[in-house]
Amino acid sequence: MTIGLTHYLVVAAVMFVTGLFTMMTKRNAIGILIGVELVLNAATVNFVAFDRYLGPDRLDGQITAIFVIVLAAAEAALAVGICINVYKNLSTVDVDRANSLRG
Amino acid sequence: MEFAQSTAWDGIAVGEHLFAFSPMIALTVTMLAIVACPLLIGRGARTIGSVTVLGVFFALILCFRVGGVVADGGLSGLSTSPAEGILLVDNLSIGFQILLLVFLAGVILLWWAGSSETEKNAPEFFILLVGSALGMAMMVSTANLLMMVIAMETASLPSFALVGFDKTSRRGAEASLKYMIFGAVCAAIMLYGVSLIYGLVGSLSVPVIATYTVDQFMGGGNKLLLTVGLLCVFAGIAFKVSAVPFHFWCPDAFEGAKIEVTTWLSVVSKAAALVMLVRVLTFFSAAIPNAFAMSLLDPIVWTVAIVATVTMTLGNFAAYRQESVKRMLAYSSIAHAGYMLSAAAVLLHPSVAGSESPITALLGYVVVYLFMNLGAFGTVALVGWDTGSDRLDAFTGLIRRAPLLAIPMVMCLMSLVGLPVFAGFVAKWWVLVSLGKMGGTVGWVLAVVVVSNTLFSLYYYMRIVVKMTLKDDGQTPLRASPMGVGLVNICAIVLMVLFFAADPFRHMTERYSKNLVTASTLSSADAITVADSSPTATDPTAIERGGN
Numbered sequence: 175m176t177i178g179l180t181h182y183l184v185v186a187a188v189m190f191v192t193g194l195f196t197m198m199t200k201r202n203a204i205g206i207l208i209g210v211e212l213v214l215n216a217a218t219v220n221f222v223a224f225d226r227y228l229g230p231d232r233l234d235g236q237i238t239a240i241f242v243i244v245l246a247a248a249e250a251a252l253a254v255g256i257c258i259n260v261y262k263n264l265s266t267v268d269v270d271r272a273n274s275l276r277g
Numbered sequence: 278m279e280f281a282q283s284t285a286w287d288g289i290a291v292g293e294h295l296f297a298f299s300p301m302i303a304l305t306v307t308m309l310a311i312v313a314c315p316l317l318i319g320r321g322a323r324t325i326g327s328v329t330v331l332g333v334f335f336a337l338i339l340c341f342r343v344g345g346v347v348a349d350g351g352l353s354g355l356s357t358s359p360a361e362g363i364l365l366v367d368n369l370s371i372g373f374q375i376l377l378l379v380f381l382a383g384v385i386l387l388w389w390a391g392s393s394e395t396e397k398n399a400p401e402f403f404i405l406l407v408g409s410a411l412g413m414a415m416m417v418s419t420a421n422l423l424m425m426v427i428a429m430e431t432a433s434l435p436s437f438a439l440v441g442f443d444k445t446s447r448r449g450a451e452a453s454l455k456y457m458i459f460g461a462v463c464a465a466i467m468l469y470g471v472s473l474i475y476g477l478v479g480s481l482s483v484p485v486i487a488t489y490t491v492d493q494f495m496g497g498g499n500k501l502l503l504t505v506g507l508l509c510v511f512a513g514i515a516f517k518v519s520a521v522p523f524h525f526w527c528p529d530a531f532e533g534a535k536i537e538v539t540t541w542l543s544v545v546s547k548a549a550a551l552v553m554l555v556r557v558l559t560f561f562s563a564a565i566p567n568a569f570a571m572s573l574l575d576p577i578v579w580t581v582a583i584v585a586t587v588t589m590t591l592g593n594f595a596a597y598r599q600e601s602v603k604r605m606l607a608y609s610s611i612a613h614a615g616y617m618l619s620a621a622a623v624l625l626h627p628s629v630a631g632s633e634s635p636i637t638a639l640l641g642y643v644v645v646y647l648f649m650n651l652g653a654f655g656t657v658a659l660v661g662w663d664t665g666s667d668r669l670d671a672f673t674g675l676i677r678r679a680p681l682l683a684i685p686m687v688m689c690l691m692s693l694v695g696l697p698v699f700a701g702f703v704a705k706w707w708v709l710v711s712l713g714k715m716g717g718t719v720g721w722v723l724a725v726v727v728v729s730n731t732l733f734s735l736y737y738y739m740r741i742v743v744k745m746t747l748k749d750d751g752q753t754p755l756r757a758s759p760m761g762v763g764l765v766n767i768c769a770i771v772l773m774v775l776f777f778a779a780d781p782f783r784h785m786t787e788r789y790s791k792n793l794v795t796a797s798t799l800s801s802a803d804a805i806t807v808a809d810s811s812p813t814a815t816d817p818t819a820i821e822r823g824g825n
Contacts, residue, residue, distance in 0.1 A: 183476075190469055197462050206458050213465035220472035234481055235472075238423050242468060245430055249461055252434050256441055256453050263450040269458065272451040275529040 182223035189216035203260070203267040207253050214246045297352060297366040299339045300374050301418075304411045307332025311403050322392055322399035329403045330385055337378045344371040350792050363424045365794045370418035372640060372789025373552050376647060377545055381410050383651050383764065388537045390761030391662050402442060405435040406541065413549035416517075420483040420556060420794070422471045422510065426464070429517060432549065433460045436542055440534040452533020459526040463516035470509020477503055483557055487564035494573045511580075514557075517550030518614050521587045528595070531607035536661060539603060540654040543610040548643045551617050555636060558624045559793065574625045581622040582719050589615025589730045597737045602657050603667040605737060609693060610650070612734060617642050619723045620708045623715045634714065636790035637783070638707035644786065645692070645704040645775060652689035652768030656682050659757040659765070672741060674749030681762050682755065683745050685769035690738045692772045695731050700775035703782070705731060 189212050196209030218239045225235035257267050264272060295302070307329060314320075314328050347366050384406070392399075412432025419425055437460060441453025475481055477499065478489045490507070493500055512523065519527040531539045558581075561574060592612030599605040620642065623635040657667055659682060664671045675683040692701035705727065712724040775782050 186472075193465070203454060203458060207461065210461045210465045213462075213469055217465070217468040217472040220469070220476060224472070224476040228476065228479060232479070234423070235475055238471075238475070238481065241423060241427060245427070245464075245468075248434060249430070249464070252437060253457055253461060256437060256450075256457050259441055259444055260450045260454045262444075263447045267454075269454065272454055275448060275451055275455075275532055 179223055179227040182219055182227075186216040186219040186223070189213070189219065201268050201270050203253075203257050203269055206269070207250065207257075211246060211250065214242055218242050293346075294352070297343055297347065298364060298418075299343060300336045300371075300378070301411060301414050303332060303336035303339050304407055304414065307336070308404050308407050308411070311400050311407065315400050320400065321394050322396040323389070323394045325399040325403055326385060326389055326392075329407060330382060332407070333378050333382050333385070337375065337382075340371055340375045340378060344368070344375070344789075347371060348788075348792065350794075352794070363421050364415065364418050365420055366418055367794045368789045368791060369552065369556070369636065369640070369793050370414075372786075373417045373549070373643075374414050375789075376548070376643060377410055377413055380541075380545055380647050380651065381406070383647075383768075384537055384541045386764050387540060387651070387655055387658060387761065390758040390764065391537070391658060398442075402439070405439045405442070409433075409435040409439065409541075410545070413545055416549045417552040417556070419553075420560060422474065422481040422483065422486070425553060426468055426471060426513075429467075429513065429550075430464060432546060433464065433517075436460075436538075436546060439538045439541070440530050442538065443535055446533070448533040449535070450533075452530045456526045456530035459523075460516065463513050463523065466509050467513025470506040470513070473502055473506035474510070477506065483560045484564070487557075487560040490561070491564045491566070491573065514550050514554050515584065518547050518554065518618065519588075519611055520584050520614060520618060521591050521611075524588065524591070524611050527611055528604050528607040531610070532601060532604045536603065536654060536658040536667075539607070540651060540658070543607065543654065544643075544647050544650050547610065547614045548617075548646070551614070551621060551639060551643070554618075555621055555624060555639060556793075558621060559636075562625045578622055578625045578719055581618060581625075582723055585615050585618035585622055585723065586726045587615075588612070588618060589726065593730050593734045593737075596734070599737075600669050601667050602669055602672065602741060603654075603661075605669075605741075606650070606653060606657065609734070609738075612730065613642075613646055613693075615730075616705065616708060616727060617646075619727060620711060622719065622723065623711050635711045636793075637786045638704075638711045640790050641707050641782065641786045642704040644782075645700040645772070648768045648771045648775075649689045649692040649699075649701055652685055652765050652772070653693065655761060655765040655768065656686040656689070659761045660755065663755050663757060664752075669741065669744055670750075672744050674752060675745040675755070677749060677754075678752060679755035679757055679762075682757055682765060685765045686745065687742050688769040688772060689765075690742055694735050694738050696735075698773065698776055700772045700779075700782075703776055703779045707783075 193209040193212030193216060196212065197206050200206050200209060221235035221239045221242070225232045260272065261267055266272075310328055310332060311325060314325055318324055318328075343366065347368060350367070352362075352366055385403075388402075409432050412428050412430070412435070415428035416425065416432055419428060437453055437457040440456050441449050443449045471481070474486060478486050480486065490503060493503055516523040516526075531543060534542070558577075561577070565574065589612045592608050592610075592615060596605045596608035596612065599608060617639055620635050620639040623638075659679075660671050660675070661667045675686070688699060692699035695701040695705040709724055709727060712720045712727070714720075
């Protein structure tokens with residue numbers, strides 16, 4: 175059996191669903207961010223796989239993948255900074271405990 | 278536009294194209310100048326503020342110059358084929374950038390009124406502020422999904438940091454956490470949707486995607502995956518617009534943030550996403566071959582209309598029971614996003630498709646909304662800085678304590694309701710007229726919803742007015758900075774002027790909503806070539822074949 179596009183898409187879909195599940199069930203902000211990273215990487219796998227299998231002269235997907243990696247890094251850096259700030263102020267990064275703003 | 282139709286690299290007038298994007302380049306240079314300023318001149322807050330204002334005015338002048346160049350038709354930048362242009366410039370994007378820069382200057386003036394020379398972290402604050410402005414400027418000047426994602430993130434990431442800018446504030450920390458998590462989740466889902474669309478269509482260019490979508494819906498191809506992808510992309514845009522059900526971040530982030538930041542985000546971050554949505558919808562309606570096929574897009578029209586209805590109703594009903602004026606105005610901004618969305622719903626209808634009247638209505642609404650929100654939030658800021666509270670009680674007897682603040686505040690609130698003599702009425706009227714022109718079930722239902730929501734919103738805006746004018750519990754007179762008072766009064770006067778000069782105002786707005794870059798000006802031949810050059814991708818069975 176050769177490894178084809180479908181295999182990559184299935185891996186990406188599994189990553190997407192895992193990430194989505196993580197984002198919905200985790201109460202810890204860092205946990206939610208790990209879910210976000212999974213979804214972003216699922217998109218990256220999709221982009222690269224589509225480029226490889228759907229045409230030899232395609233480059234858009236590869237370029238997009240690089241942009242997504244940079245985007246994920248920037249987002250992670252900022253998110254962890256915000257989490258540190260939250261921890262300093264609230265002594266927790268549990269999103270359910272951050273509940274002073276409501277109504 | 279001889280340079281827009283060039284066919285080879287050596288045919289591109291690179292200088293002309295770079296000039297078209299010069300307002301964005303000016304904003305980038307401003308950011309660099311803010312970095313350099315502490316090293317060369319000094320770290321004083323006012324110094325940095327002056328540098329930023331200078332940069333913004335420079336960008337504004339460039340905007341007007343570019344506006345003259347693209348008046349007769351936009352151009353798509355630095356690419357041999359216009360359909361592949363990553364960034365584009367046309368009247369709409371220039372018009373929005375002018376608004377953005379005027380508003381940025383207004384927000385900096387508001388900051389100026391409440392700051393001191395010794396304020397720390399001013400360079401960081403202004404870099405983040407100008408950075409998010411740059412992102413919003415890019416959001417409105419693109420028809421490429423990759424660029425849309427990057428622009429949205431460029432606008433979002435500094436906004437997350439701005440909301441939590443005050444490191445000692447618990448509420449700020451919590452607000453930025455919620456905003457950031459919600460934003461990151463929506464961006465990730467949007468990107469996954471983009472990857473699905475890219476796999477199906479083989480291009481990231483919105484005109485090509487629109488053509489492909491219409492073909493699929495007419496021919497009956499692989500619709501499920503395409504629908505999922507498009508829904509993911511619209512979810513990302515809806516997050517920025519704060520449309521229901523993606524609005525949860527909005528009141529929390531706006532209440533926890535510093536008031537200048539709240540003012541900034543409440544208008545432009547939503548408006549930028551709305552203009553982006555308008556651009557996407559314009560491409561979709563341009564891709565429709567005939568009026569018969571128009572009904573294919575009915576699901577999209579209904580979706581936008583339902584989201585608009587729910588958004589404005591929920592915003593108004595939630596605003597009604599708030600005790601914090603800041604939070605009340607945050608919910609009111611959700612409601613106004615709903616009013617603007619209802620203008621966007623009109624875009625895809627056959628009777629108005631191709632005409633610029635809904636775009637004019639939306640752009641006019643943004644102009645008016647900008648001034649009334651700047652005035653209202655400015656008053657909340659000045660009251661908050663003096664009393665340390667943004668509760669409704671802090672406004673009691675404001676007409677005696679600070680008449681020069683209370684009167685413009687009343688005018689701004691009347692305008693937010695949409696009562697005559699103020700420009701809010703003109704803005705709502707234009708939206709209603711374009712809904713009426715559209716007619717049909719959707720149009721009339723939306724018009725009724727807008728009117729009844731307006732009547733309902735009268736109640737909670739009036740609560741503030743009554744508290745300010747009719748009640749008095751003997752609080753001490755307010756000390757407000759003259760600059761802030763001046764800013765608020767100017768906003769109120771502009772609102773009246775725009776009402777009495779509605780005709781010139783209409784002409785101005787129309788000038789910036791016509792001759793847009795559409796699929797036809799993006800040379801439809803090019804768009805088709807791009808789609809045809811990858812036959813495997815446009816074939817719905819391509820994925821299955823690739824797997825074997």
